[in-house]
Every structure is written in structure tokens, then in C-alpha cells.
Amino acid sequence: MLRDALTILLSSVIAVGGGAASAWYALESAEGVGALTVRGWTAYPDAGSPQADPYSKARVAREADLPLGRAEGISFSTARDSGGEPLRRQCSYRIEGEVPSARFWTVHVAAANAADGAPDGRAAALSSLALLREADSSVVVVASRHPAPGNWLALDGQGAMRLVLTLYDTPVASNEDIAETELPQVLRIGCDG
Amino acid sequence: MGRWIYALLIGLVGAGIAHIAIILLIPYFSERDSWALVSEVGPPYAVHRLDRNGPAAKAVAAADPMFEVAACRFDLRDGSVHIFSAGSVPYWSLSIFDRRGQNVFSLNDRTATGGVLDVVVASPVQLIELRKAMPANYENAVFVESDIGEGMIILRSFVPDPSWRQIVDRHLAAARCETGAG
Numbered sequence: 001m002l003r004d005a006l007t008i009l010l011s012s013v014i015a016v017g018g019g020a021a022s023a024w025y026a027l028e029s030a031e032g033v034g035a036l037t038v039r040g041w042t043a044y045p046d047a048g049s050p051q052a053d054p055y056s057k058a059r060v061a062r063e064a065d066l067p068l069g070r071a072e073g074i075s076f077s078t079a080r081d082s083g084g085e086p087l088r089r090q091c092s093y094r095i096e097g098e099v100p101s102a103r104f105w106t107v108h109v110a111a112a113n114a115a116d117g118a119p120d121g122r123a124a125a126l127s128s129l130a131l132l133r134e135a136d137s138s139v140v141v142v143a144s145r146h147p148a149p150g151n152w153l154a155l156d157g158q159g160a161m162r163l164v165l166t167l168y169d170t171p172v173a174s175n176e177d178i179a180e181t182e183l184p185q186v187l188r189i190g191c192d193g
Numbered sequence: 194m195g196r197w198i199y200a201l202l203i204g205l206v207g208a209g210i211a212h213i214a215i216i217l218l219i220p221y222f223s224e225r226d227s228w229a230l231v232s233e234v235g236p237p238y239a240v241h242r243l244d245r246n247g248p249a250a251k252a253v254a255a256a257d258p259m260f261e262v263a264a265c266r267f268d269l270r271d272g273s274v275h276i277f278s279a280g281s282v283p284y285w286s287l288s289i290f291d292r293r294g295q296n297v298f299s300l301n302d303r304t305a306t307g308g309v310l311d312v313v314v315a316s317p318v319q320l321i322e323l324r325k326a327m328p329a330n331y332e333n334a335v336f337v338e339s340d341i342g343e344g345m346i347i348l349r350s351f352v353p354d355p356s357w358r359q360i361v362d363r364h365l366a367a368a369r370c371e372t373g374a375g
Contacts, residue, residue: 007200014204019211026216048296058219061294064227064251066262066347069299072286075257103284103303104351106259125258129283129353166257168284168351169301 027059039183041076041165045173073102073168074178079112079160082185087163089155091191092144095163097184099139102170104128107141107153112160124154139184145192220293227252227294228266231345237266240276240348240368259352261361265370266345273315273323275334276346278368281308282361284351289314291341298337306333310348310368316340328373346370 026033034056036043046052048060048067060067068075080086081093089109099105108125124143131139131151142148143163145155155161163186167173172181220226233248235241243249243262253262267274276287286301287310302308313334315323320338323331348368350361 003196007196010197011200011204011207014201015207015211018205018208019215022208022212023215023219026212027219048290048294050295050297052295054216057293057295058216061220061223061226063255064223064225064230064294065255066227066252066288066290066294067296068349069286069288069296071299071301071304072288072349106257108258110255127259127351127353164257168286169303 023058026055027062036178038076038179038181040080040082040186041078041183043074043076043178045070045074045178068166068173070173071169072173073166073170074173075164075166076183077110077162077164078186079162080186081188083188085188087161087186088191089157089159089161090145092142092146092148092189093163094187094189095141095143095153095184096138096187098182099128099165099184100167100170100172100181102128102167102172104169105165105167107163107165109143109153109155110162110164112162124156126151126153142189144189225251227290228292228345231264231266234264237268238274238370238372240265240365240370242365256349261350261352261365263348263350263365263368264345265348265368266343267314267370267372268343269314269316269319269339270342272372273313273319274346274370275311275313275331275373276348276368276370277309277311277330277334278364279309280360280364280367282350282364283353283357285310285364286349287312288347289337289339289341290345290347292343297341297344298339300335300337305335309333310364311335312337312346313373314339314344314346331373 034044034053047056106127141151141153143153143155230249230252240263243253243264256262288296288299291297311334314337352358352361
């Protein structure tokens with residue numbers, strides 16, 4: 001009798017505990033189902049739409065997020081540089097390369113964990129409408145704590161961060177071949193200690 | 194020994210079922226979803242700014258810092274909803290979210306006549322009624338057909354640099370969101 005009760009208890013604990021823990025893990029892990037990674041940048045093209053997979057829907061509901069619609073734009077984020085190292089606020093980075101066609105785009109610095117929200121004040125951000133361009137109209141942005149000539153994305157504080165590149169009014173968002181998109185590289189220049 | 198392995202297997206199958214059930218039910222039972230946050234900001238049929246340190250901070254935490262976000266809740270069972278604001282801003286885009294926080298429709302200022310924010314959301318039946326007798330203030334509007342009942346319009350407006358802030362603020366403050374004919 002007692003053994004029966006213990007067996008049932010064990011099954012129930014595994015079922016409820018394991019189910020809850022695996023669901024939590026699936027929603028917490030940064031690159032979940034529905035994520036699309038292109039050249040180190042991650043996007044969720046279907047996030048928020050009725051066509052999204054159940055994991056994306058659960059994540060959007062849990063994080064109370066208001067994702068961009070396909071006609072609005074698409075946002076790519078990365079927490080690592082092109083060498084695979086985590087991005088840190090005490091380092092300097094050079095963001096260079098092709099940006100897909102869009103009416104305009106912005107790049108901003110965000111907290112390492114999307115749920116942490118923006119740090120105090122206005123986050124560092126640049127838009128493509130106010131950038132210096134190279135002779136071949138490409139763009140080089142330097143993200144650093146120290147002022148840099150050209151396009152400077154000001155960093156401050158310590159610790160991990162993410163870079164978010166958002167393209168507005170772009171054919172990329174409604175394109176099936178997002179994986180073919182050219183996105184800029186994030187090259188580490190150096191770090192302060 | 195055998196019965197413990199049996200209990201373990203049953204438990205694992207149960208865990209799989211619980212996992213699927215939790216994932217599928219979160220959107221329906223989440224009490225702190227974007228709809229709940231936007232409801233805290235103010236009543237329906239008004240355009241409310243979602244400030245980064247206001248009650249809806251979590252909903253705009255991941256938003257682009259160069260954008261201002263505003264919301265208007267509506268219920269199509271009351272009639273069609275009309276959002277408009279005179280004047281022009283560098284870029285605006287708008288999405289319609291249903292009660293579950295799903296982005297069911299989006300458009301940007303290139304869709305609108307002359308880039309003016311003037312959009313009507315209506316159910317298919319209301320659209321038929323509207324076509325029979327078009328109200329004068331709907332003449333230049335972009336019509337969006339949607340059958341969602343309760344929902345919210347999320348309006349995003351681009352602030353290219355601080356000199357534009359006043360213009361964008363004024364445009365958002367002047368925006369009206371009204372239930373109308375149909």
C-alpha cells in the first residue's frame with residue numbers, strides 16, 4: 001500500500017517537476033525554437049504573429065513583449081562578436097559590412113538578457129540617417145567607452161551586453177530567404193583591462 | 194526494482210505532457226502579458242504613451258530606444274475604431290495586437306495617404322456597413338479588416354535625433370483613437 005503510494009508520488013513529482021523545469025528552460029534559453037541565426041545575428045521573424053510556433057508565443061506572452069510586425073521591420077541581435085567571444089561593455093568593437101536594404105536602420109546597445117530591460121537613461125543608439133559613410137557608401141560604427149572618430153556608439157558601465165540591429169520597412173522581413181541576408185561583422189578592437 | 198523503473202517511465206511521459214500543456218497554456222493564462230500592462234496605463238479609446246519608466250516599462254523594454262511607443266485599446270464589438278493624427282513625422286508604423294498579444298496586422302506610413310496617420314480598423318461586417326454610408330472623416334483613411342474583438346493598436350514613431358522629439362511628442366499627443374460608425 002505504502003509502496004503504491006510512493007510509486008505514484010514519484011511519478012507525479014517527475015511529471016510535474018520535469019514538465020515545469022523543461023518548459024522554463026525552453027523559454028529562458030536565449031536561442032529558442034523559432035530563432036533564426038544569420039552570421040551571428042539572431043532574429044525571430046515570426047515572433048508575435050499568429051503563425052509563430054508555440055514556444056515563441058509563450059515567450060512573447062511571458063515577456064509581455066510587443067514584437068515588430070512584418071511591415072514594420074525586423075530586429076537582429078547578437079551577444080557575441082565575430083570571433084565568438086561574448087560582447088562586453090569594457091571592450092571596443094568595430095561594426096562593419098553590408099547592411100540589407102531598408103528604408104533606414106538603427107543599431108543600439110541592450111542589456112545582455114532581453115528580460116533585464118534597458119539600463120538607466122537612454123541606451124546608446126545610432127540611426128542610419130545620421131551616419132558618416134565610406135567612399136563606397138558602406139558604414140563603419142565603432143562601439144567603445146572612449147570617443148572615436150566617425151560613427152561612435154557610446155558604451156558605458158561594465159559587463160555583458162547585446163547589440164541590436166533593427167531594419168525598418170525592409171523587404172528582408174517578408175522575405176523567405178532571410179538566411180541569405182548579408183549582415184555586418186562585429187570585430188573586437190581591444191579591451192580596457 | 195521493476196516498479197520503480199515503471200514509475201520513472203510514467204513520470205517522464207507525464208513530464209512531456211506537462212511540458213506541452215504549460216507551453217500551450219501560457220499565452221492564455223499569463224496575467225502579466227502586454228495587454229495587462231497596456232491596460233494599466235489607461236482606459237481604452239485613448240492614445241497612451243508607453244514610457245520606459247511607466248507601468249508598461251516591461252512591454253517596451255526591448256523596443257528600439259530611438260522610438261516612442263503608444264497604445265490604444267479597442268473593442269470591435271463597440272464599432273469600428275479610428276486612429277488619426279494630423280501632421281507628419283519622420284516615420285511611423287503601427288501594428289494591431291489581439292487580446293492574446295499576437296501581432297495580427299502591421300503597416301507603416303508608406304501605406305497611408307501622404308504619410309498621414311489615419312487608419313480605421315473594422316470587422317468585415319462593419320466594413321460592409323461603412324461602404325454603404327461612408328462618414329466624412331473616414332474618406333482618406335486606410336481600412337484594416339480584422340475580426341479580433343478586443344485588441345490594441347501599437348503605434349511606433351521614430352525620433353531620429355533629440356531635435357525631433359518635440360515634433361514627435363506633439364504628434365502623439367494630438368493622436369485620437371475613437372470608436373466610430375459601423
